[in-house]
Amino acid sequence: MTDVTDKIFIDFMQMRSFSKNPLIFTRGEGIYLIDDKGRRYVDGLSGIFVNSIGHGNAAVIEAMTQQLHRVAFTPPLLGTNDAALRLTKQLLEIGPPGVSAVKLLSTGAEATEAAMKLARQYFKQTGKPGKYKILSHYGSYHGATLGALAASGGKDRKSIFEPLGGGFIHFHPPFLRRWDSSLVQDETVFVELINRTIEAEDPDTIAAVIVEPICVNSSGFMVPPQNYLRRLKDVCEKHNILLILDEIITGFGRVGTMFASEHFGVVPDMTCCAKGMSSGYAALSAVLINETVAGAFYGDEEDLVQFRSSGTFGGNPVSAAAGEAVISELLRKGIVENSRTVGAHLRSRLEELASEFSVITDVRGVGLLQGVEYSRGRVGSAIAKEAIARGLLLRVSDDFTVFAPPLIITKEEIDDTVELFRDVLRTVSK
Ligand SMILES: Cc1ncc(COP(=O)(O)O)c(C=O)c1O
Incomplete structure (x- = not known):
């Protein structure tokens, strides 16, 4: 297939740098997205606050x-x-x-x-x-x-x-x-x-x-x-x-x-x-x-x-x-209730991370819309890169990261996601 990754406008991305290492998704399953190389990512942002009921829902x-x-x-x-x-x-x-x-x-x-x-x-x-x-x-x-x-x-x-x-x-x-x-x-x-x-x-x-x-x-x-x-x-x-x-x-x-x-x-x-x-x-x-x-x-x-x-x-x-x-x-399926209870679980797990990593200065959010704020400027881009490398998709800005996974996510999957994020913070904090 002809490479046209430098011919497509991606939101807010520089075309040249995108085409050097393009992220191309080909499938989705539940809370995961899979790219063209077969790598699995936790869709920790539900695309962009969109996919609440997960990928591949048979009823829909x-x-x-x-x-x-x-x-x-x-x-x-x-x-x-x-x-x-x-x-x-x-x-x-x-x-x-x-x-x-x-x-x-x-x-x-x-x-x-x-x-x-x-x-x-x-x-x-x-x-x-x-x-x-x-x-x-x-x-x-x-x-x-x-x-x-x-x-x-x-x-x-x-x-x-x-x-x-x-x-x-x-x-x-x-x-x-x-x-x-x-x-x-x-x-x-x-x-x-x-x-x-x-x-x-x-x-x-x-x-x-x-x-x-x-x-x-x-x-x-x-x-x-x-x-x-x-x-x-x-x-x-x-x-x-x-x-x-x-x-x-x-x-x-x-x-x-x-x-x-x-x-x-x-x-x-x-x-x-x-x-x-x-x-x-x-x-x-x-x-x-x-x-x-x-x-x-x-x-x-x-x-x-x-x-x-x-x-x-x-x-x-x-x-x-x-x-x-x-x-x-x-x-x-009681998905709204799940957002509330699993969201509270995500919040407490992120608060644990805040006591472990001094770079986190605040944890806030409601339901399954939770975020952490950082003290140091521009740490966000290093976190974003490391997260993607470890198979975790999040909304990352210079000084905060937002978690908004599909609302069907379980507590166990939240624990796995937070562990991935802990590894990201360990690497970036070094
Ligand atoms: C709060 C809010 N309002 C409006 C919009 C615009 O939605 P759309 O991109 O579907 O036009 C967005 C998109 O991110 C949003 O986050």
Whole structure:
């Protein structure tokens, strides 16, 4: 086969160095991925927070195959299909309280863009057309398309494409430890700062706040204080601003509850879903919309209040069949509970490592989304290389590593994974 490894753009990788030692996966089995040389890797990151129910799940493959035989695509502008309706019914059942409508799409960025557009259109057709601005965290990531990127707050991924569209305002997330490890976590100052930002911008110009419950991307792995999101919701309510939770990483059991909103005791106006929703078996995303917002889009033909946005693959029957089967597996096999109990086990094993290796300065996370932070800058790239060499795939940045294995992982498999990581730390610490 002609070598084209230097002809393919891989996310955030230099093509020349990638082609010198390309990682090419050819198979997956449960929590493992296998490369073209037959090497096995623990998929400690579920691809990229995606494959929650493991590779090669027979029930999902069967459901998708049957759907393919029935129909693979139906006209999205003229109607829907039975698979999309079954998935919608499930999402209404498992979604946060108050969800009363669903927009099905294909990617995470499409979901965050749709939620922000829904917010703007909602205020246009409920008598507040001046509310258009979107507020979000510095350091956040909401997708790679230009609107989602404008809402994102990490300069690494967006500055090269600037200037981006207007109307996007950022505020600091409540994570003092990222600034100074001696500072105590407290949300009060941050909540007050958001209040002040909203006042300064003029609440009558703000449509929505969009945040990830746990920020895993460009600027660190940030778990907010337990009351932060609830208090953020209070601030939003006070100013008639919609709260959009980007649960693209945290949804579908990743944090030990179906959604992180349940863990943090907050009820959003809209929830963005993707990744674990189909566990990677198909491109699938959604916006879950509460009754108040959905109500503004519910009318007769002459009312013209329908959402003015589309997506060719939104509600695709094969993707919907994948989502339906994945959610059924999550519920039938108690996978969300497994995420909670095995996640607690992973946490305690990582805390053991922290007492053994002084380079680890913090362990944090919820459910099967756990991370360790390092004291020394740039140790991350050495850890990433060593981990891959030992058959362990993780999310590694300069100063932290995130573990997000498939939610079906057992305690024994966690122990094996942590042992592998211990070997990585021993080698790198030398
Ligand atoms: C929190 C969050 N939001 C949105 C996205 C964008 O999703 P996608 O890459 O499917 O467009 C991502 C992707 O990593 C994400 O982590």
